[in-house]
Amino acid sequence: MGLNKYIIKRIILLVFLLWAVSTMIFFLIHLIPGDPVVSILGEGANQQDIERLRNQLGLNKPLIEQYISYFKDILNFNLGNSIFNNKSVISNILEYLPNTIYLAIFSMIIAILISFTAGTISAFKENTITDSVITFLSSSALAIPNFFLGPLLIILFSIKLGWFPVSGSEGFKYLILPSITLGTSLSAYLTRIVRVSISKELKKPYVLFARAKGLSEKHIFFHHILKNAMIPIITTIGLQFGALLTGSIVTETVFSWQGIGVLLIRSINRRDYPLVQGLIIFITFVYLFINFAVDISYFFISPAIRKEIEKK
Amino acid sequence: MKKNNIQLRIGIVLLSIVVLSLIIGYLINGINIEINLEHRLEASSKRFLLGTDELGRDLLSCIIYGAFLSLLTATIVVTISSVFGSSIGMISALSGGIIDTISMRIVDIILSFPGILLAIALVSFFNQGFWAIVFALTFSSWVGYARIVRSEALKHKNSLFIISAKSYNSSFFRIVFSHLLPLSLPLIIVQASLSVSGIILSESSLNFLGIGLKPDIPTLGQLIDSGRGHIFDRSEMIIYPGIILFLIIISFIFIGEGLRKRFEIDL
Numbered sequence: 001m002g003l004n005k006y007i008i009k010r011i012i013l014l015v016f017l018l019w020a021v022s023t024m025i026f027f028l029i030h031l032i033p034g035d036p037v038v039s040i041l042g043e044g045a046n047q048q049d050i051e052r053l054r055n056q057l058g059l060n061k062p063l064i065e066q067y068i069s070y071f072k073d074i075l076n077f078n079l080g081n082s083i084f085n086n087k088s089v090i091s092n093i094l095e096y097l098p099n100t101i102y103l104a105i106f107s108m109i110i111a112i113l114i115s116f117t118a119g120t121i122s123a124f125k126e127n128t129i130t131d132s133v134i135t136f137l138s139s140s141a142l143a144i145p146n147f148f149l150g151p152l153l154i155i156l157f158s159i160k161l162g163w164f165p166v167s168g169s170e171g172f173k174y175l176i177l178p179s180i181t182l183g184t185s186l187s188a189y190l191t192r193i194v195r196v197s198i199s200k201e202l203k204k205p206y207v208l209f210a211r212a213k214g215l216s217e218k219h220i221f222f223h224h225i226l227k228n229a230m231i232p233i234i235t236t237i238g239l240q241f242g243a244l245l246t247g248s249i250v251t252e253t254v255f256s257w258q259g260i261g262v263l264l265i266r267s268i269n270r271r272d273y274p275l276v277q278g279l280i281i282f283i284t285f286v287y288l289f290i291n292f293a294v295d296i297s298y299f300f301i302s303p304a305i306r307k308e309i310e311k312k
Numbered sequence: 313m314k315k316n317n318i319q320l321r322i323g324i325v326l327l328s329i330v331v332l333s334l335i336i337g338y339l340i341n342g343i344n345i346e347i348n349l350e351h352r353l354e355a356s357s358k359r360f361l362l363g364t365d366e367l368g369r370d371l372l373s374c375i376i377y378g379a380f381l382s383l384l385t386a387t388i389v390v391t392i393s394s395v396f397g398s399s400i401g402m403i404s405a406l407s408g409g410i411i412d413t414i415s416m417r418i419v420d421i422i423l424s425f426p427g428i429l430l431a432i433a434l435v436s437f438f439n440q441g442f443w444a445i446v447f448a449l450t451f452s453s454w455v456g457y458a459r460i461v462r463s464e465a466l467k468h469k470n471s472l473f474i475i476s477a478k479s480y481n482s483s484f485f486r487i488v489f490s491h492l493l494p495l496s497l498p499l500i501i502v503q504a505s506l507s508v509s510g511i512i513l514s515e516s517s518l519n520f521l522g523i524g525l526k527p528d529i530p531t532l533g534q535l536i537d538s539g540r541g542h543i544f545d546r547s548e549m550i551i552y553p554g555i556i557l558f559l560i561i562i563s564f565i566f567i568g569e570g571l572r573k574r575f576e577i578d579l
Contacts, residue, residue, distance in 0.1 A: 020421040028437055139569075143562035145513055147520040147536055148554035155547050166543075246427030250517050254540070265521050268436040280433045287426040 003299060014292045021284050026070055029277060030063060040083060040271045053083075057274070079278035084270050089278035093260060099169055100259030103178055103252065104244050108237070110183030111190055118187070119194025126199050134191065141188035146247055150181045150254035167256040178255040182247050186240050193236045197229040204228075231298065238294030242287050320570025327563035330556065331383075334376050343373045345530055362552060366538055367528075374530035375553050379560065381531055385442075386511045389449045390504050396450070397457025398500055402488060404458065405465035416462070419455045428452075428514045435523050445524055449511055456503050464496040498575040506568035509561045516557055532557045 037054050038045065054060050057080075058069065073079065079089035122134040157177060158166045168174050201207065202225065210220045249261030256262065260279060267275040347367045354364045362371040404415045422430065434448035468474060468491070477487055518524035519533030527534055532553045539549030 016417075017421065017424045020417070021424050024421060025433065028433060139562060139565055140558075143509065143565050144558050145516060145520075145554075145561070147517065147533065148550070148558060151536065151540055151543060151547075151550045152554070154543060155550075159544060159547075242426030246429050246432075249429075249432070250520065253521060264432070265523070268432070268523055276433075276436060280429060283429055284425055288424055 006299065007296060010292060010295055014288060017288055018285060021288070022071070022074055022281055023067075025277060025280055025284075026067060029273065030066070040273060074281065079281065080274040082267070082272055082275040084267070084272045084275070089275055092263065092275060093279065093282055096258060096260045096263045099257060100248055100252070100261065102175055103182065103248055103257060103259055104241075106175055106179035107182035107186060107244065107248075107251075108240075110179055111186035111240070112237070114183065114187035115190035115194050119191045120198055122191070122195040123198035123202060131195075134195075138188045138191040141184050141191075144185070146181050146185055146250045147254055149184060150177070150251060153177050153181060154255075167254075169256065169258040174255070174257065178251050178257050181254065182244070182251045185247060186243060189243075190233070190236055190240065193232055194229070197232045198225060201225045201229045234297065235294060238290060238297075241290045245283055245287055317570050317574050319566045320574060323563045323566025323568075323570055326559060327567065330379075330559045330563065334379050334556075337372060337376050341370070341372050341376070343377055345369050345373050345377055347528065362548070363546070365530075365535065365549060366541065369530065371535075371549065371552065374535055375532070375556055378530045378532040378535055378553060379556050381525075381529075382512050382515055382557070382560065385446060385449070385515045386508050388446050389453060389511050390508060392446070393450045393454035393507075394457050394500055394504050397454035398461045398493075398496065400454070401458040401461030401463075401496075402465055402492065405462045405469060406488070412462075415458065419458055422452060422455045425452070428517060431514055431518060432521070432523065435518055440524065440526055442525060445515060445518060448518075449514055453507055453511060456507060457500060460499045460503055461496045464499055465492050468492060468495055499577060502568065502572045502575055502577050505564065505571050509564040509568065512557070512561055512564065 037050050037057070037059060041049055041053060051060075058066055061069075077090060081088050082092050085092070118134045118138065122131045125131050154166055154177065157163045164177050165174050206224065207220060210224055211217075248259060249264060251257070252259045252261035253265055260283070264276065264279045264283075267279065341361060347369060348364070349367065351364050352366055356363045362375070365371050365374060400415055404412045425433075430452045431445075431448040434451060435444050438444040438447070474487060474491060477491060482491075515524065516531065516533035516536075519531040520537045522534075522537065524533065525531055527538075535553040536550050536557075539546070539553070542549055
């Protein structure tokens with residue numbers, strides 16, 4: 001199987017999942033007990049308002065018709081309008097998205113810095129006390145919820161030391177604590193993967209051979225070991241984007257960082273169903289596309305995987 | 313099987329200490345989570361050992377109540393999802409064909425949602441409540457068991473011992489319950505113990521975000537959330553429930569990892 005065939009197969013799977021996920025979200029909203037219109041307007045709303053909103057949301061049409069128009073809308077990137085501010089769902093998302101992207105990028109940078117340093121040290125000092133301490137710390141980072149670590153950092157760095165602002169999203173200064181919070185939890189898992197994949201490579205004969213050839217340790221590490229260890233690490237980074245997307249919901253809430261996570265929780269509390277639906281579709285689609293990109297990237301990074309795919 | 317397993321031991325000891333101190337706290341202090349607005353935000357005293365929260369509830373009672381609620385939620389979710397997921401996996405593997413394809417596609421679809429987003433979606437479209445949370449978390453966690461049990465059953469389905477069991481007319485149930493299921497059991501146990509920490513984390517996150525249980529029911533997530541309003545003057549409102557939550561989660565991580573190593577399973 002060549003590259004083209006592999007990519008086509010992955011695209012078919014992607015399209016299927018996009019369809020299935022949006023269908024599931026559609027039925028979630030339409031088959032739940034209770035009337036969304038009533039819960040948006042509250043129990044005491046008068047019949048006229050209920051009918052008007054029902055018309056506006058298209059909920060009075062037969063289910064099949066709603067389903068078809070729902071798909072037409074998705075294909076046209078039209079996710080409806082927010083009930084709360086009447087702007088389109090897309091423009092709401094675009095307004096909040098940059099903040100989430102900044103947070104994602106900075107937390108990922110922090111996570112990569114922490115995990116490559118800690119994981120490499122751990123791998124080189126395998127089964128020593130240093131290794132155990134790093135392993136224990138990464139388990140702790142995995143166990144500490146973002147909504148606990150965040151306030152702890154605020155207490156320490158904002159209230160006691162006064163270095164960073166408590167919350168808000170007015171500039172770079174406001175980004176640091178949220179990024180450390182999210183980056184720490186991301187680094188937990190990544191550290192283990194870095195440690196395992198580097199220590200696996202360290203034991204391979206080519207390392208011994210390279211040393212025998214007299215290559216410097218630095219050269220061996222950066223040109224040979226790291227390159228081979230990258231595959232599982234990149235996979236994990238790719239898959240961690242899911243954790244990044246949902247982790248940012250909690251972290252943004254802790255720091256009132258105005259990203260799409262805050263927007264999602266706010267619209268859930270306001271019962272702004274079109275916006276909630278749009279955000280869930282958007283976040284899931286982004287996640288699926290990233291996974292798709294990770295899968296395709298194997299092909300270019302690893303000759304071994306490429307050969308395996310080509311053989312099939 | 314590795315015998316000397318420090319992680320597993322630390323996990324079990326830590327969890328026992330936490331649970332025991334919660335029980336002792338309950339026995340000494342009792343549980344009183346009634347809202348009492350006359351006693352809002354009181355400092356610690358003989359009557360309220362850790363003080364009160366912004367609704368005038370005894371903070372210690374709230375923490376004990378919330379911790380047990382988390383453990384209860386996790387127990388129910390793990391039980392339902394392991395039984396349901398394993399059954400689907402087993403049925404899928406043994407029947408094959410269209411049933412297998414459909415159930416595995418459903419698994420793929422559920423796995424397409426990142427992290428707790430699916431649970432957030434489910435909880436936000438349903439009404440708030442304990443069973444809504446249980447349903448939402450079960451919905452996203454049964455798929456793990458289905459995948460594992462399916463692949464384990466597929467591996468052994470055509471083994472010699474199954475064929476010979478069939479040859480002397482073992483019933484379908486006998487093959488499943490005394491041959492295939494015991495082989496998958498270590499995998500199910502490891503998956504269950506590894507998933508507990510994630511479930512407790514998701515449950516408390518939903519409550520922290522205010523889309524879980526109603527705020528008059530104390531949960532660790534909700535306690536931390538309400539403590540954020542008093543971060544300047546009473547940071548212990550965040551720190552105490554946070555530490556308990558952290559200890560519960562980390563002991564389950566150790567237990568899960570320890571069991572995984574003990575059974576030498578690579579999940």
